[in-house]
Structures are given as structure tokens and as C-alpha cells.
Amino acid sequence: MSETDVTAGRTPDGTPTGISRRRLLACGLAAVPAVVGAQLLLGSGPDDDAGAVRAAEPASPGEAYDPSAHEWAFVIDTTTCIGCGRCVEACKLENHVPDVPTFNRTWVELHVVAQDGTVTIESPDGGRYGFPAGDAPATASEPVRDAYFVPRTCMQCENPPCTWVCPVSATYRTEDGVVLVDERRCIGCGYCIVACPYGARYMVPAGETSPKGVSGVVDKCTFCYHRITRGMQPACAEVCPVGARIFGDLTNATSAVSVALGEKRVRAMKPALGTKPRVYYAGLEGEVQ
Amino acid sequence: MTVQVAGRALSLRPRVAWRAFRDEVVGMPRALKAWLAFLLLLCLIGAVAALLALPPGWEVFGTSPSFEWGILITAYVFFAITTSGLCLASSLGTVFGIEMFLPLEKRHAVLALLCLITAFGIIALDLHYPVRMVLGAVLSPSPFSPMWWMGVFYGVYLVFLMIEVWSIFFSHWNIHRAACLLSSITAVLAPTTLGAVFAVLGARPYWHGAFTPPAMVTMALLSGTALLGIVFYLVHHLQLVGYERARTLAIPAIRLLLTIVLTVASLVVAWQMLFGLYGIIPGLADATKAVLVGPLALQFWVVRVGLGLAVPLTLLVLPRTRTPRGLFAACCLVFVGIAADRAIFVSAGQIVPGTAVSGVVSSPYAEYGPTLVEIGVVLGAFGFLGLAYTLAERYLPMGEHMGHLRAAEADVAVPVGAADRPPAMTPIPEVSPTPVASPTPGQSPAQAPIGAPAVAPLVDEPGGAL
Numbered sequence: 001m002s003e004t005d006v007t008a009g010r011t012p013d014g015t016p017t018g019i020s021r022r023r024l025l026a027c028g029l030a031a032v033p034a035v036v037g038a039q040l041l042l043g044s045g046p047d048d049d050a051g052a053v054r055a056a057e058p059a060s061p062g063e064a065y066d067p068s069a070h071e072w073a074f075v076i077d078t079t080t081c082i083g084c085g086r087c088v089e090a091c092k093l094e095n096h097v098p099d100v101p102t103f104n105r106t107w108v109e110l111h112v113v114a115q116d117g118t119v120t121i122e123s124p125d126g127g128r129y130g131f132p133a134g135d136a137p138a139t140a141s142e143p144v145r146d147a148y149f150v151p152r153t154c155m156q157c158e159n160p161p162c163t164w165v166c167p168v169s170a171t172y173r174t175e176d177g178v179v180l181v182d183e184r185r186c187i188g189c190g191y192c193i194v195a196c197p198y199g200a201r202y203m204v205p206a207g208e209t210s211p212k213g214v215s216g217v218v219d220k221c222t223f224c225y226h227r228i229t230r231g232m233q234p235a236c237a238e239v240c241p242v243g244a245r246i247f248g249d250l251t252n253a254t255s256a257v258s259v260a261l262g263e264k265r266v267r268a269m270k271p272a273l274g275t276k277p278r279v280y281y282a283g284l285e286g287e288v289q
Numbered sequence: 290m291t292v293q294v295a296g297r298a299l300s301l302r303p304r305v306a307w308r309a310f311r312d313e314v315v316g317m318p319r320a321l322k323a324w325l326a327f328l329l330l331l332c333l334i335g336a337v338a339a340l341l342a343l344p345p346g347w348e349v350f351g352t353s354p355s356f357e358w359g360i361l362i363t364a365y366v367f368f369a370i371t372t373s374g375l376c377l378a379s380s381l382g383t384v385f386g387i388e389m390f391l392p393l394e395k396r397h398a399v400l401a402l403l404c405l406i407t408a409f410g411i412i413a414l415d416l417h418y419p420v421r422m423v424l425g426a427v428l429s430p431s432p433f434s435p436m437w438w439m440g441v442f443y444g445v446y447l448v449f450l451m452i453e454v455w456s457i458f459f460s461h462w463n464i465h466r467a468a469c470l471l472s473s474i475t476a477v478l479a480p481t482t483l484g485a486v487f488a489v490l491g492a493r494p495y496w497h498g499a500f501t502p503p504a505m506v507t508m509a510l511l512s513g514t515a516l517l518g519i520v521f522y523l524v525h526h527l528q529l530v531g532y533e534r535a536r537t538l539a540i541p542a543i544r545l546l547l548t549i550v551l552t553v554a555s556l557v558v559a560w561q562m563l564f565g566l567y568g569i570i571p572g573l574a575d576a577t578k579a580v581l582v583g584p585l586a587l588q589f590w591v592v593r594v595g596l597g598l599a600v601p602l603t604l605l606v607l608p609r610t611r612t613p614r615g616l617f618a619a620c621c622l623v624f625v626g627i628a629a630d631r632a633i634f635v636s637a638g639q640i641v642p643g644t645a646v647s648g649v650v651s652s653p654y655a656e657y658g659p660t661l662v663e664i665g666v667v668l669g670a671f672g673f674l675g676l677a678y679t680l681a682e683r684y685l686p687m688g689e690h691m692g693h694l695r696a697a698e699a700d701v702a703v704p705v706g707a708a709d710r711p712p713a714m715t716p717i718p719e720v721s722p723t724p725v726a727s728p729t730p731g732q733s734p735a736q737a738p739i740g741a742p743a744v745a746p747l748v749d750e751p752g753g754a755l
Contacts (some may be wrong), residue, residue, distance in 0.1 A: 080675065102353055161492060167436040168425030185425055189419025190357040191436050197492035202354035203417075216417035273491045 059161060065229045070176040071250040072223055074149050074237075074276065075260040076234035081244035081284035083108055087236035088128040094224060094235035098208040101125040105155040105200075105221040106236050113146040127151075150284070151245065153236070154179060154200035154221035155269060155277030162192035162201065171218070177278055178223050183210050186217035197270050198277075225248070321683075330678040335669005338662045342414045347695070349650045349662035350415075356639050356657035361415040363635045367512070367628050368408035368674075369443065369483055370505060374513020375401040376450070376476035378546060383469035384440075389542040392534040393426075395457055395687055396520055401472075401513075402450045403677045405443065407670045414666055435485035442479040449475055458685065480509040487638060494573035495565070496638040504557050511550045512627040518543040518620030520678075522613055530688040536613070543615050548605045551623065555598045557569070558630070575641045575653075584654055585633050593633060597626015 030212050091097055091106045101124075108127030112120045124131065127149070160179050163171050170185035171192050193201045201220045208220050211226075224234035228247075232238070237245040248257030260266075264282035291298045300306050314322070352359045379397035382390030389393045413419040422440075449472035456465035484502030491497050521543060525535040545657050565577025580589050601619035604610040610618075642655045681687070 020371070102355075135479075161490070165436060165486075165489065167431050167434045167440060168422065169431045170425070171428045185421070185429060187422040187425060189435075189436065190352075191424070191486070193354060193357040195490050195492055196344050199355065199642065203352075203357065 044283050048267045049146070057243060067175040067229075069099070069251065072156070072177050072228060073248065073250045073257050073261075074153070074156070074223070074279040075142070075246040075257050075266060075282060076262065076279060077244045077246065077264065077282040078148050078150055080152055080242045081108070081149040082242055083110060083127060083131050084241060085125075085127045085130045086239045086241060087245060088126050090235040090239040091221075092128070094227075095219075095222075096127045096209065096211045098205055100205060100208075101128070103202045103205060103208075105219070106151060109150045111146075111148055111150055112144055113144050115145045117145075142211060146265075148283070150238075150281070152198065152200070152221075153279060154196075155275065155279045156221075156223060158276035158278060159274055161197065161273075161275060162267045165191050167191065174225075178225055178228075179220070180222055180225060181218050181220060183212050183214040186214075188216045190218070197273050197275065290539060297671050302567055304539065307463055321657065321679075328672045328679065330671025331668050332676055333669075333672075334665045335667075335672055338665025338669055339414055339472075341662045342666055349660055351658050351660045351663060353655075353657070355642050355655040358639065359657055360632070360659040360663045360667060363371060363413055363628075363632045364670055365412045365415065366483065366635065367631045368411065368670065370480050370629075370631070371512040371516055372401045372404035372446075372450075373476045373480040373506075374509035374511065375404065375516060376472055376513070376544075377510050377670055378514045378517055380469065380473035380476065381542075381546070383466075384473045389538050389545075391634035392531065393517055393521075393542065394540040396453045396524070397513075397517060397684075398450065398457055399518060399681050399685070399687070400520065400678060401476075402447075403681070404516075405450060406677075407674045408443075409447075409520050410673070411666065411670050417528055435489055439479065439482040439486055442475050442482050446472060446475040446479050467582055476509075477506065480505045487634075490638075494723060495576035495641075496571045496634075497570075500561065500564070503559065507550065507554050507557050508627055508630060511547075511554045514547050514550055515620040515623040515627065518547060518616055519624065521652040522617035522620070523615055524682075526617075529682060540613050540616060543620075544605065544611075546624065547601075547616070547619065551598065551602055551605065555602065558594070558598065572641045576637045579640045580637050582635060585636060588629055589633055593626055594631035596622050596736070597629060598623075601626070613651050 085108055088104060088107055091104070092099065095105055097103060097105050104126040106126075107123055109121050109123045110127070110131050112122075114120070122131070129147075156173075156177060156179050158173075158177070160171075160173055163173055163179060167189065168185050168187055170183075170187070171179065171181045173179050188203060190203060193203065203219050204215055204217055206215070209255050210213050210217055224232070224236075228233060234245075234247055237247040246256050246260045248255035250258060250261075252258060260282070261280060266280035266282045267284055268277040268280055269284075270277075291300050293299075302310065303337045317325070326691075350359060351363070360443050379390060379393040381387045382392075382484045383394055387425030416422055426437060449468050453465060453468040453472050456462070456468055481502040487493070487496035488501035488504075490496055518540075521535045521539040523529070525532050525540060529535075562577060562581060565573050566581075579585055601622045604619040604622075636657065639657070640654045682742075
């Protein structure tokens with residue numbers, strides 16, 4: 001059985017394997033050296049400009065950026081994610097995300113589905129350090145029907161509830177489809193945090209600042225807007241060793257994200273809310289909300 | 290050199306002012322001194338907590354990304370709906386001209402103003418950038434945001450309340466009537482938009498839906514009525530200014546209103562729970578179960594349902610407890626029940642995490658515990674409200690003035706078929722303007738020297754059925 005099969009808890013054709021928890025955890029441990037190896041191969045951290053080699057298609061460094069010419073989107077392939085947490089680490093470093101486990105712009109969850117349908121979710125330290133065997137979900141009942149990693153982030157909704165509720169218009173959606181926060185306007189009321197159905201926002205805690213050096217305001221994933229407007233990939237997509245995070249421009253039919261949307265069977269999270277996320281999931285189970 | 294404060298001449302010379310203050314304190318009844326000392330202690334606790342909570346002190350709150358709104362939001366909601374409820378209760382007299390609710394007017398206006406100031410103080414401490422909020426609401430308004438509208442309505446409500454208080458104490462009856470009408474309208478709009486702040490959030494099934502704004506208004510009316518009941522019982526019990534009218538008109542009026550609203554509120558709570566259990570909406574049933582059998586169950590069954598609804602209703606129903614003291618007990622319990630209700634409401638909306646909390650297994654509930662600083666702010670808020678109102682009761686002419694009562698009377702519609710009969714309204718007896726301990730018979734509190742006690746000494750409970 002291949003590594004991907006075991007980690008995702010499915011055969012290549014998608015049939016559940018009935019994987020045991022012990023095998024799952026053993027696989028999680030095996031992922032750690034793979035992550036370290038991948039980091040060594042790439043040779044640089046996400047805050048190192050030299051590492052930003054995979055350019056996003058539509059814009060390139062030096063070009064004048066035209067937001068009306070782009071529609072950014074993400075496809076996250078849960079069938080390939082190995083839960084290494086490298087994306088979480090990269091995001092933390094790239095965007096000055098507080099070095100606190102509960103504050104993340106992106107995080108990875110381990111979903112374990114028992115035979116009776118009970119779903120146990122765990123995300124130790126936001127999945128930043130992977131999922132070591134000792135941190136296995138203690139409540140997971142045997143036998144396990146399925147198990148997979150679900151990377152989470154802001155869904156950059158087309159119809160974002162967070163922008164609607166902000167009383168001072170501090171959070172807004174750009175023309176190219178990214179929801180941002182104006183830190184000079186944010187009053188720190190937290191309304192957008194409770195309004196977000198995906199738990200993608202947090203208040204910058206004491207002793208920490210946002211990337212622009214402001215305390216006590218809301219922060220969230222921006223698709224690494226400072227990078228994508230310069231023709232680079234978001235930090236998380238940049239460092240993903242298995243290509244589970246596919247980022248690109250929907251206006252470009254040949255972009256990786258457009259191709260992935262055409263080839264993979266994807267779904268959005270919580271579609272009933274009508275938020276129209278711009279982050280799509282491939283291989284996502286129905287239990288995930 | 291002197292200044293006039295509430296009709297009293299106060300010297301600005303430090304030595305004279307200090308002597309007058311000392312004489313005033315010495316002349317106070319012992320029970321009043323103890324009460325003021327207790328309130329001052331609460332205010333001191335609140336002041337220390339507020340200093341810690343001010344930026345950059347937001348680490349002193351127990352909130353987290355998965356439980357962003359804590360006890361300060363609960364306290365804000367509680368005081369915000371109470372101020373609205375006070376105005377709604379008294380509007381039955383001031384706007385709709387129902388005679389038995391007329392005596393509520395002056396005290397309601399002062400209480401409503403103080404409650405609103407308290408609510409604003411709490412939310413300013415909860416926000417990280419309150420000044421930016423005021424500027425942002427004006428310079429970059431967001432008309433799609435219920436929170437923006439809530440700020441607008443409560444801001445306008447503050448202005449109308451200030452005009453109402455000013456006009457009632459300075460006898461501008463035409464302005465007063467207009468202010469009463471406008472403040473009553475905003476007193477409905479403000480809590481409904483406060484309810485909408487929660488109701489529009491599709492991410493929070495327990496809050497979401499058209500049911501929330503009217504439920505918020507119901508709880509507002511219940512809370513305001515209960516506070517009026519507490520105050521008017523004390524006016525009656527301590528024989529403060531206007532205690533005769535408190536006994537003969539205000540207390541029966543409050544009892545009637547409390548019975549009706551308490552019954553409606555009980556149905557609202559019952560249907561909210563039943564609807565939640567029937568729901569197939571993800572998260573709604575989980576949140577309702579958290580209230581009924583989960584971590585909020587003790588608070589719900591004991592404080593909310595038992596002490597806040599069942600016992601007060603029993604006190605109002607049983608013939609033996611249909612006394613001012615019984616009403617007072619019912620109002621106190623209802624007031625506590627509403628506080629618990631708002632805490633449950635704010636918590637239940639967040640207790641079912643939408644996503645896995647980082648580092649914690651998402652099942653079953655998100656956790657939050659208020660810090661000492663948050664508790665201190667809330668204690669300080671109650672202390673401020675109690676202290677400010679006690680001082681207002683002692684030093685402002687709180688007796689209902691004949692002018693505004695008659696002005697309000699003029700608005701009372703004559704019942705159909707009564708045109709040929711003598712005037713429908715019985716003459717309103719003259720309000721006793723003079724406290725028992727006034728230094729000179731016939732001298733109003735406003736004329737009394739600063740050192741004279743304006744409050745009657747404590748007397749025994751007059752008792753008797755309503």
C-alpha cells in the first residue's frame with residue numbers, strides 16, 4: 001500500500017481501507033522525516049525571497065498589478081495532504097502570525113471517521129508540527145473507517161459575511177477576490193470573527209502585532225496578497241511538498257487552479273450558507289463542515 | 290464664590306466645600322453610608338479593572354478566537370436592553386397615556402440614561418479602539434452592518450434621553466412630550482437592531498433567525514420592568530419622594546406589566562428551546578443541548594428558569610405574596626434571571642465551534658472563563674449604576690411634577706361613550722414634594738441646605754396588599 005493510500009485512509013480508487021489507528025499514526029510519524037527532507041531540498045524558508053521560485057501565473061515581479069485582471073482561487077487536495085504542517089509554519093513566518101497555537105491564518109486538521117460515523121477532529125498546535133503518534137485522537141473509536149487531513153484557511157468568499165457585518169467597513173473584498181482587513185480602520189470589536197462560518201479570523205493578541213505592526217486588530221489569511229500581487233505563490237502553497245495546495249488565477253484557463261477545478265471533483269465548505277468560497281476542496285468528505 | 294448644583298448652592302472654596310461635604314456625609318443615615326461605601330468599593334474595583342483593560346491591556350480578557358465575545362458583551366447587552374426596557378415600560382404612560390404608568394416617568398428617565406451610559410462604558414472597554422469606532426462609524430459608515438445601525442440607534446437614543454431628562458427637570462413640557470415619543474421609538478428600534486447583530490449571523494445557528502430581535506425586545510421590557518419594580522419598591526419602602534404614588538399607582542402598574550411580560554418571556558424561552566431541539570440545522574441542536582443538558586444547564590435550569598421565571602411567576606400568582614415585598618422579590622429574581630439569560634444567549638451562540646479549535650479536539654464545546662479583570666469591570670458597572678442613581682435619588686427632585694403629569698394627562702384619550710360624563714381622569718393628588726426629614730415644613734429638597742438629609746430615615750415595611 002502506498003504512503004498516500006495509508007495516510008488518506010483510502011485505496012487509489014477511493015474505497016475506504018478500514019485502516020487501524022496504529023497504522024495511521026505510524027504513517028504520521030513517517031511524514032516527519034519527509035517534511036524535514038522536503039525542507040532541506042527546497043533549501044530556504046518561506047521568508048527568504050530566494051525560495052519564492054514558483055511564480056503565480058498572471059503577474060510577475062516588476063509588472064504593474066491590475067486587480068481587475070485576476071480572480072484568485074485555491075484548490076486544496078485532501079487526498080494528497082500528508083499533514084506535515086509545513087504550510088502552517090511557512091504562514092506563521094511569512095505573515096508574522098503570533099507564535100501561539102490557537103492563532104493561525106491557516107491550520108491543518110486531522111479528521112478520523114469511525115465505522116459508526118463518529119468524526120473526531122484534532123489539530124495540535126494547528127498542525128504546525130505535524131501529527132506525532134502521541135497526539136492521536138484519544139476519543140477515536142475502533143475501527144476507523146476513514147482518516148484524512150484537512151488544511152483550513154480563509155475561504156475568501158464571494159459573499160463574505162465578515163465584510164457585511166463590519167460596522168466601519170474595515171474589512172473588504174478586493175476586485176481580484178481577496179478579503180482583506182484595513183488595520184487602520186479595524187476597531188477590534190470581533191464581530192467579523194463571530195460572523196465567519198469557517199473560524200478563519202483571530203484578534204491579534206497582546207504582545208503581538210499584525211504584519212503592519214498594529215496591535216488589537218483582526219488578522220486573517222490574505223492569500224499572501226503581498227506575494228501574489230508580485231507574481232509569487234502564497235507561502236503555504238510555495239512550501240507544500242506534495243502539491244496539496246494549488247493556487248492560481250481563474251481568469252487563466254491554463255492556470256494550475258483552473259486545471260485542477262476541471263480535473264478534480266471539488267466542493268466548497270458549508271455551501272448552504274451561500275458564502276460562495278473561493279477555496280475548493282478535492283476529496284473532501286461529507287462530514288467536514 | 291458658589292455654584293448652583295441641582296438647586297443647591299455649593300461653595301468653590303476648598304475649605305468650605307470640604308466642610309459641607311463632611312457635614313453631608315456625617316448627616317447621612319448609617320444604612321445609606323454603608324450602601325454608598327459598598328457602591329464606592331465596587332466602583333473602585335471597576336476602575337482598577339478598567340485601567341487594566343484599557344489598551345494595551347487586552348490580554349487580560351479570557352476570550353479566544355473560538356469564543357470571541359465574553360462576559361463584557363453579555364454585560365453590554367444586559368444594560369443596553371435594560372435601558373430600552375425602562376423606556377418601553379414608561380412609554381405606556383408617557384406615549385400611550387395609560388394613567389397608571391404615568392408615575393414611572395422621572396425615575397425611568399434617569400435610570401435609562403444611567404443604564405445607557407453604563408452600557409457604553411462597558412463596550413468602550415471591550416473594544417480595542419473605541420475612538421476609532423466613533424470616527425469610523427461617521428467617516429466610513431457601513432449601512433449593511435446591524436452593528437452600525439445599533440450604534441446609530443443607541444446614539445440617537447442617548448440624545449433623546451438627555452433631552453427627556455433635561456426637559457422633565459426644567460419643566461419644558463412640550464419638548465418633553467416630543468422627547469418621550471422619540472425616545473420610545475428608538476427604544477424599540479435599538480434592541481431590535483441589537484438582536485439583529487446576532488440574528489444575521491448564519492454562522493451561529495443559535496443566534497440566527499428572525500426570532501432573535503423580538504425575543505431581545507421581550508427580554509428588554511422584562512428587564513426594564515424588573516428594575517423599575519426594584520426602584521419603586523425601595524421608594525415605597527424607604528418613603529422617598531413620591532412614595533404615595535409609588536404605592537398606589539406605580540407598584541400596581543409594574544406588577545401588572547411584569548406579570549404579562551414574564552408570561553410572554555416564559556413562552557419565548559420555552560419555544561426557543563423546543564425549536565432548537567427540533568432543528569436540523571447543523572449546530573443548532575448541539576447548542577440547545579449545551580443549554581439544556583450541557584455546560585450551561587445549571588445556569589439555565591436553576592437561575593434562568595427556576596429563579597428567573599418560575600419563582601417570580603409563583604410570587605405574582607399566589608395571593609399571599611401579592612404584596613409590595615413579594616413584587617420586590619419577584620423583580621430582583623427576574624433581574625438576576627435576565628442577566629443569566631443574556632449570558633446563556635451569548636455563550637450558547639459560540640459554544641459549538643464551527644471548526645476544530647487549534648490544539649483542542651473540537652468535540653464537544655468551546656470553552657471560556659471570564660478573568661478577574663472582566664468580572665471587575667462588570668462589578669464596577671453595577672457599582673457605577675447604583676452609585677449614580679443613589680446620588681440622583683438623593684439630590685435631584687425626583688418627585689413627579691404636577692406640570693408633566695397634567696401635560697401627560699392632556700394626552701389621555703377619553704374612552705368612547707364617556708364624552709357626556711364627568712372627566713374620566715380622577716384628579717391626581719398632589720405629590721408630596723418634601724421628604725420627612727426636611728429641615729423646614731414645606732421646603733423642597735432643592736431649597737434645603739447641603740447638609741440637610743434629603744432622604745427619610747429607614748422605616749418599617751408598610752406591607753399590605755397591592
